[in-house]
Amino acid sequence: MLKLVQERVEKSPAGAVGRGAYRHAQATVRRALMWAVSRRGIDLSQLDKVPDSLAWPLKRDGMDPPARLAEVRSREPIHLLTTFMGMKVWLVTGHELAREVLGDVASYSSDIRPYVGKSGASDGDIGGLGFTDPPEHTRLRKLLTPEFTMRRLDRLRPMVSRIVDQQLDEIARLAESGEPVDLVPTFAFAVPFLVICELLGLPDDRRETFRSLGAARFDVTNGGMGSLGAISGSREFLLAEATRQRTDPGPGLIGQIVRETGDEINDYDLGGLADGAFTGGMETSAGMLALGTAVLLGHPEWWEKVRDDDESVGPVVEELLRYLSVVQVAFPRFAKTDVVVGDVSVRKGDVVLASLPAASRDDVFGDNAETFDPSRPARPHLAFGHGLHRCVGAELARMELRAAYPALARRFPEMKLAEQKIPFTQSSIVYGVESLLVWPGRDASVRAR
Numbered sequence: 001m002l003k004l005v006q007e008r009v010e011k012s013p014a015g016a017v018g019r020g021a022y023r024h025a026q027a028t029v030r031r032a033l034m035w036a037v038s039r040r041g042i043d044l045s046q047l048d049k050v051p052d053s054l055a056w057p058l059k060r061d062g063m064d065p066p067a068r069l070a071e072v073r074s075r076e077p078i079h080l081l082t083t084f085m086g087m088k089v090w091l092v093t094g095h096e097l098a099r100e101v102l103g104d105v106a107s108y109s110s111d112i113r114p115y116v117g118k119s120g121a122s123d124g125d126i127g128g129l130g131f132t133d134p135p136e137h138t139r140l141r142k143l144l145t146p147e148f149t150m151r152r153l154d155r156l157r158p159m160v161s162r163i164v165d166q167q168l169d170e171i172a173r174l175a176e177s178g179e180p181v182d183l184v185p186t187f188a189f190a191v192p193f194l195v196i197c198e199l200l201g202l203p204d205d206r207r208e209t210f211r212s213l214g215a216a217r218f219d220v221t222n223g224g225m226g227s228l229g230a231i232s233g234s235r236e237f238l239l240a241e242a243t244r245q246r247t248d249p250g251p252g253l254i255g256q257i258v259r260e261t262g263d264e265i266n267d268y269d270l271g272g273l274a275d276g277a278f279t280g281g282m283e284t285s286a287g288m289l290a291l292g293t294a295v296l297l298g299h300p301e302w303w304e305k306v307r308d309d310d311e312s313v314g315p316v317v318e319e320l321l322r323y324l325s326v327v328q329v330a331f332p333r334f335a336k337t338d339v340v341v342g343d344v345s346v347r348k349g350d351v352v353l354a355s356l357p358a359a360s361r362d363d364v365f366g367d368n369a370e371t372f373d374p375s376r377p378a379r380p381h382l383a384f385g386h387g388l389h390r391c392v393g394a395e396l397a398r399m400e401l402r403a404a405y406p407a408l409a410r411r412f413p414e415m416k417l418a419e420q421k422i423p424f425t426q427s428s429i430v431y432g433v434e435s436l437l438v439w440p441g442r443d444a445s446v447r448a449r
């Protein structure tokens with residue numbers, strides 16, 4: 001099955017950028033933990049996977065976080081997840097405490113760069129902004145933020161609609177075979193991939209190379225190191241693109257930063273920012289598009305609402321973001337000092353992980369927080385994190401989701417899931433599906449033409 005999906009994705013125009021970055025994020029978190037452990041002088045050579053005592057909060061039961069997370073939250077909104085080779089790893093599950101920890105810059109560090117070298121990692125696969133502290137974080141984020149203002153994003157809006165429509169045409173074309181269509185390569189991955197190519201300003205003739213490097217990211221058959229090699233490949237590509245655009249700035253983010261900041265940023269940091277946007281924006285948006293579509297197909301009344309009622313789209317997207325919280329843990333926070341969280345004393349050097357799905361199902365969202373209900377009173381959620389590292393691409397992601405779900409429902413109003421059992425990804429930092437087979441049904445554009 002996996003092989004089949006893989007072949008399909010690799011053949012698709014843009015769906016090639018698959019699970020590599022899931023592995024990237026997981027590998028980075030593993031490195032972060034390895035770093036913290038290494039500071040205690042423990043030999044890391046035997047540590048090649050995240051132990052189950054750490055990984056269980058990354059599991060899911062379909063759309064839902066594991067029931068154990070809710071139990072833990074009701075007893076201990078901050079919970080000792082494990083003592084991992086002498087280091088305490090805390091899991092925050094309550095909404096208010098998660099906000100408190102993520103917003104507390106004074107007590108925590110996210111920076112692993114000075115230390116990963118010691119555990120044998122190369123610079124090429126560090127997670128970018130999310131693993132950087134001020135003042136470096138401030139300097140780099142300031143370069144990126146102007147590209148994500150509403151004014152700049154508004155310029156991308158027509159392009160996002162065009163990309164969505166193009167992929168809907170692709171679904172219609174595939175549907176002619178009379179077979180179910182897999183929305184993962186054709187829609188969920190294709191839309192964010194093409195949007196990010198536009199955002200970064202990658203010239204058309206270089207996208208195929210970038211796509212094929214992304215295809216290697218998907219290749220799980222090579223195991224973790226194979227994927228990390230591929231990740232370095234696409235990162236190298238973006239570093240080279242930064243160097244190229246230095247003399248020939250393109251229309252997107254890379255060219256814009258070159259034009260506005262000149263020598264303030266070197267090619268390495270510029271390529272790193274581009275890669276951060278790519279890895280940060282791909283799987284997250286893809287996971288949301290695939291899972292969100294599955295949720296809506298399971299709630300026909302809301303499928304019809306996003307199709308027919310523009311006013312409902314915003315609240316539906318916010319509820320999907322909360323309900324799904326596809327990023328399962330925020331970037332790890334390392335205590336720089338002793339700090340009290342709730343009724344627990346976190347010691348300097350401990351790691352604190354905030355479980356975003358657990359926080360999102362907290363009863364601050366009402367006593368039906370476990371259900372999908374876009375009519376609940378609006379309240380800020382943590383699906384994009386909080387504080388210093390809050391997602392820089394949140395508004396772009398919203399723009400994609402707000403364009404994509406209604407367009408899909410309008411074009412294929414009778415769409416149905418083609419299989420009962422959806423193959424969800426297992427224990428990944430960013431939740432998603434391996435495939436999403438649907439019967440597209442009637443193509444509403446045919447009568448309209």
Ligand code: HEM
Pocket residue numbers: 102129130131141196276277278280281282284285288326327330331356382383384385386387388389390391392393394396397398
């Ligand atoms: C629905 C889609 C998305 C979700 C759910 C999401 C979620 C998140 C979360 C939870 C964080 C970490 C926050 C923390 O630890 O406090 C984050 C950070 C980040 N995201 Fe997103 N993201 C999405 C889309 C995007 C897009 C489209 C981009 C860029 C094109 C992007 C770029 C980034 C970057 C660069 C960071 C690091 C920010 C920093 O450390 O300052 N994300 N995102």
